[in-house]
Amino acid sequence: MSTEIAIQIDDLTTGYGEKTVHEHLNLSVYRGEVLALVGGSGCGKTTLLRAILNLIKPMAGSIQVFGESFSHQPLENELSILKRWGVLFQTGALFSGLTVLDNTCFPLRELTDLPESLIQEIAMLKISMAEFPLDSVYKYPSELSGGMLKRAALARAIVMDPKILFLDEPTAGLDPNAASKLDDLINRLQKSLHLTILVVTHDLDTLWRVADRVAFLGDKRVLAVDSMQALLRHSAPLIVEYFSNSRADAYRELA
Amino acid sequence: MKDQDVTIELSQRQIFLGGYLTWLQSDQLARDLAALSLPGAGALSLNLAGVMDMDTIGAWQVQQFIQRCRKQGYDVQLESLAESFEALFHLIHDHEKFSLEAAPKSDPWLTRVGKGCFSGMAQSRDYFAFVGQLWYELCHWIKRPRLIRWPAIAYAIELDGYSAIPIVALLSFLIGVVLAYQIGVQLRNYGANIYVVDLLGISVLREFAPLLTAIILAGRTGSAHTAQIGTMKLNEELDALHTFGLSPNSLIVLPKILALAVALPLLTILSEVFSIFGGMIMSNGMLGITFTEFLKRFGANVTFTTYLVGLIKTPVFAVLIASIGCFQGYRVTNSAESVGRHTTMSVVQGIFMIIVADAAFSILYTLLDI
Structure with a gap:
């Protein structure tokens, strides 16, 4: 892990109308690390993710990705930032009218001038890397199970060789076995593709096995950023409450 | 980007490949690799010390190049690959053994025609x-009126x-103006100005207002029903x-159908009023027929039967529009595209059925001598 900063969030305030979700929030994500965002339901994890992805405009503060900010950028620069990240949405967000192969080819077809044969090869390679069954690439998203859907969406997220990968609850809705395999896959891809990963999750397994650092969101800001072991010893009431349940206790004994 | 190029050099049995091997340079890389004039078969080393940046696409192209060379009898060795890119090659090596099957073929056209006929027939059966x-559920409502969902209907x-x-008011007014103008231009030639009232009155009350209103609502309401029910189906709300x-x-569905059966006749009456009003203004301006003259003749020559004959059709139109809209909503399957397709079908079939029903009414009226 380097000290080079991939994402820098300063003094961020977001909200909808009168209501604010974050106030004066600060967070740095280092290059090559896996940072997990946790916090109780409704604390604004997904809103923060959407703010970083420029899907909602912040009310105040700045978000820089590799030293570049979205505000006051000409369109070409915006595009060059967009090409550096891939997103795995919570429910996959695969295009329902396209097959898995076409979904994966889609960013390459739209954003590059590569020849069609190369596009299909690269897409197949990424689908194989995401460990999606290769005989199902002509299926439509509605024909896939939850685990396959996540893998197909992951293949599409990594197809442009992003520097940063955003995962929104990657293991939600998967059985423990599939979730654990997805965790391993994310770990492997992170190492071989040198990804910086920002993962929003509730899954304690993912927190322990995948995340290098964990940022805890509460009271409209980041309460703590630390490793899991350190976070468990933290004294802030919100954090203590979040981790004091029977599921978390099982890990506490192991730690 | 001129400063981010691929550099390639061949000296004896060594290829020095460097620079930026990413998707931005993939064209150039492919050209450069193809243009390389390789020496006779034997050992060959590919030196990647000068690589500044590489993504999967670049690595894949290099990998494919190596395999092509191996097939031609070269013994290719990778050299001086930076550690950070090594993992990428390993990953590609692990996953390169896929074969791209051909996409499932679509049917020949005769098969498609046959399937289309059958699915069309199946669709009409499903609609009935x-x-x-x-009807069955409506009977339930009639048997137990406390089940009727008045708030939903309202x-x-x-x-x-x-x-x-x-x-509806604006479009009807404009249609009235246009009709009166077109009729007036012809009638003026014969000095038969006053007949504009009869022509306008009968055509608007019998045909134009009911059809126009129904068609507007097929586009406005039928499509909304399809989109709403279709989205509810996708969300598993149904x-x-x-x-x-x-x-x-x-x-x-039932509240929507009953509501439209009430709303469409009322809107048709509104449409009739505004069409005639538009026609009155045009007749006054172009043909010099005053409002009192117009209304006097209208009252005398356009019968109440004409009015009823037009109005009776509208509940039928309403039921057709709303039931087709909801029916198409139910047929939406699992994709956003399908919502779009069925919304289109709902409007097209709605308008089609309105016109078919209108023709049927015309035949019926002829038989009944109305």
Whole structure:
């Protein structure tokens, strides 16, 4: 892990109308690390993710990705930032009218001038890397199970060789076995593709096995950023409450 | 980007490949690799010390190049690959053994025609089954009137009827103006100006107002029904209703159909008033028929039967529009594209059926001598 900063969030305030979700929030994500965002339901994890992805405009503060900010950028620069990240949405967000192969080819077809044969090869390679069954690439998203859907969406997220990968609850809705395999896959891809990963999750397994650092969101800001072991010893009431349940206790004994 | 190029050099049995090997340079890389004039078979080393940046696409192209060379009898060795790119090559090596199967072929055209016929027939059968089910549930309502969902009906009347008033009024007024103008231009040649009242009155009351209003509502309301029910189906909301033992038909569809059956006749009356009003203004301006003259002749020559004959058709149109809209909503399957396709079908079939029904009414009226 380097000290080079991939994402820098300063003094961020977001909200909808009168209501604010974050106030004066600060967070740095280092290059090559896996940072997990946790916090109780409704604390604004997904809103923060959407703010970083420029899907909602912040009310105040700045978000820089590799030293570049979205505000006051000409369109070409915006595009060059967009090409550096891939997103795995919570429910996959695969295009329902396209097959898995076409979904994966889609960013390459739209954003590059590569020849069609190369596009299909690269897409197949990424689908194989995401460990999606290769005989199902002509299926439509509605024909896939939850685990396959996540893998197909992951293949599409990594197809442009992003520097940063955003995962929104990657293991939600998967059985423990599939979730654990997805965790391993994310770990492997992170190492071989040198990804910086920002993962929003509730899954304690993912927190322990995948995340290098964990940022805890509460009271409209980041309460703590630390490793899991350190976070468990933290004294802030919100954090203590979040981790004091029977599921978390099982890990506490192991730690 | 001129400063981010691929550099390639061949000296004896060593290839020095460097620079930026990413998707931005993939064209150049492919050209450069193809243009390389390789020496005779034997050992060959590919030196990647000068690589500044590489992504999967670049690595894949290099990998494919190596395999091509191996097939031609070269013994290719990778050299001086930076550690950070090594993992990428390993990853590609692990996953390169896929074969791209051909996409499933679409049927020949004759098969498609056949399938289209059968699915069309199946669709009409399903529609009749749907209408039958609606009748069944309507009978339930009639048997036990406390089941009738008055608030849902009232809300649908507001949404599909009341809020359509401005657009129906405006379009009707304009159609009245246009009709009076076209009729007036012809009648003026014969000095038969006053007959504009008869022509306008009968055509608007019998045909134009009911058809125009129905077509506007097929586009405005039929499509909305399809999109709403289709999206509910995609969200599994309809399934949720079923698990409570509730029927979407009586909860969603019947109120919409009944509401439109009330709203469409009322809107048609509004449309008639505004069309005639538009025609009156045009007749006054172009043909010099005053409002009192117009209304006097209108009252004397356009019968109440004409008015009823037009109005009786509208509840039928309403039921067709709303039931087709909801029926197409039910047929939405699992994709956003399907919502779009069925919304289109709902409007097209709605308008088609309105015109078919109108023709049927014309035949019926002829037989009854009305």
